[in-house]
Amino acid sequence: MKRYVIFDIDGTLNRTDLYAVEAYQKALAKRNWNIGREEIISCIGLSPSAIVNRLFGSLENDELETWRRDIREYESILMKDRARPFDGVEQTLAALKQAGYGLAICSNAFAGHIESVLTAIGLCQYFDTIGSLNLGADKIEVIRKLSHHTGWDKACMVGDRIFDIQAARANGIPFIGCEYGYAPEEIQDADVVVREAAEIYGAVETLI
Structure with missing residues (x-):
């Protein structure tokens, strides 16, 4: 699976x-x-x-x-x-990879910028798939195309803005909202709200 x-x-x-x-x-x-x-x-x-x-x-x-x-x-x-990742992010990504999850990016940026950012914060090696504006006009379309590309059986979205939760809902996948991000008021209707990145692994295990 x-x-x-x-x-x-x-x-x-x-x-x-x-x-x-x-x-x-x-x-x-x-x-x-x-x-x-x-x-x-x-x-x-x-x-x-x-x-x-x-x-x-x-x-x-x-x-x-x-x-x-x-x-x-x-x-x-x-x-x-x-440039720095949030505390606990790299450890969480490593744990998810170790547990057999595929990791993908869904961003409102273009591919070149995404790669530059991931390189700057030292996280490139964890992601096998990059979903950018090169794939679609918004995150709803990007996730849809990621689904076709990867052929996943189960997935969830992790983000901190309203358009992240909207993209997850439109594609029928659960959403983990990051309260430590830049718009905590926008993600309170998430399936799970996490206060720090270290909580993401447990939320993923609960949802999928």
Whole structure:
């Protein structure tokens, strides 16, 4: 029987705020925008286009390309020294692999960015399947395609945002909500809510 655990990245595996807040503040300062830390954190986990819509409404093509380049450059520099997973994440992933679970990523980012983040936080080796925006327009479609690709018999989703739980529900799989992430109020209807990453293994065993 194929059993898979599908993970969001930002706010679930990755302590994104350690570098992303400053990266966004630097890019915004170049444009004479001043947006507070909490507003930036509220964007973590959104798709690139949704972040632009929230911060600017819209950008012309040239402005959009420059914005994306600035964010990539600032994050790349800051990630080298600051990128970290949440406490207990690596031990949990290792335990799940040891128990025979397949591990997959489902993210609102593109594949190149996902690989860079997983490399920076030292977790690439645990994931055999990456579900990114290269597979679909949103996480609902990404999970559906991951299901076809892996042929799992049972699976569950682990995440920290409302669109994670919506994607799990739309695909008929249980959801583990990470209260330690960036939007704990959004995941209180999860099948299981965990307060720290070390609790994920037990939640997975309970659900699948």
